[in-house]
Amino acid sequence: MDEVEAAILFGALSNKDRLKVIRALVEAGPAGMNAGDIASKIGASPSRASFHLAALAEAGFVVRQRQSRSLNYRVDFDRVGGLVSFLMEDCCMGGCSQGGKPADNNRCSCKAT
Template identity: 45%
Template sequence: MESDSVIRALAALAQEHRLAAYRLLVTAGPEGMPAGALAEALGVPPSSMSFHLAQLSNAGLVTQRRQSRSIIYAADYPVMTGLIAYLTENCCAGSACGVKAAPACSARTSERSVA
């Protein structure tokens, strides 16, 4: 993942409603949620939710698809994984990390061994 993409993604998440919406979409799984259901769940007006979802979409964090009259949003898991990988890339200076010391790093180390 390129640093400019990381900056856009982190900037999009650096707002209360967008972060809450993204976390809700991660919980919803690949099937996603309609924009209206997100707005209702978060207590945000639909017009504001549309703005926040557009910011997440522009940052590449979510996908959208039309289903009848609704737009369904879903977290883009490969982008999320890439963001986490970028943030933990230099964890423990490349040496093996202990689960207790740095759990995110040991997940990254496991990911390297699978790839």
């Protein structure tokens, strides 16, 4: 993953309502939730929730599937995990293990925690 793609993905997460959506879908697990329930859970209008869901879907964080009249959304854990890996490998791991000789005070809480 390069900086351009990662920047787009971070942009998709740079909104509190979209983070609420992801948290709700993570709690819901593989069963997912339909758009209306997501909207009421995060306290947004249907069209606003739809807008946020479209942004998350374009970034690949969620996938959707029609179930009768409703549209079911669920989180793509692999996609979220890919971004976590980017942050860990290019930021934390890089600082700890790259460059030959990491200095004494270059601690890395990503690995420790």
